[in-house]
Amino acid sequence: MRKSGVDFEARILGEGPERKTLNALHRSLGLEERVRFVGHVDQSEVWKTLEWADVLLHMGIVAPSGDRDGLPNVIPEAMAAGTVVVTSPHAATTEAIADGRTGFVRPVAQPEQWVDILIQIAGNDELVDQVREAARQWTEQCFDAHLNAAILHACYMEAAKS
8 A cells, every 4th residue: 555655544453373473564564654553452442443444454364274254243343333344255254245335355365456446445435435325234134133133033933833
């Protein structure tokens, strides 16, 4: 993004085993002014960060062991908060993110495509508004705990009749 002249600020929340490696890379690339590692935060701070952010980038990959994420909660949380999501096609992210409709999907190994979509988002308020609305509708229809619990309860009740 910096090479493309895109002005940005990023916050990375959470901890993990790669933190030391990422800190070293962060310093070697001179990203201290642009990228801040926040560390572990409570849920209220996650929501504050989603309110601050224009875009959530989720670059999920398939581990060498074949392990991958399901649908990370942060994606529907971001969608509900009105934060546009750009994600990779790995894991179950595409259950929620339909490219160009509820967010955007780009291959991890092609960073120029990520930069291109971020530039497109920055310059197209109408597209952003459409994506935010569709994302919000998806979360209301598919990620509502009360609705899902009621559906599950109905399935149990039906099974109990058998």
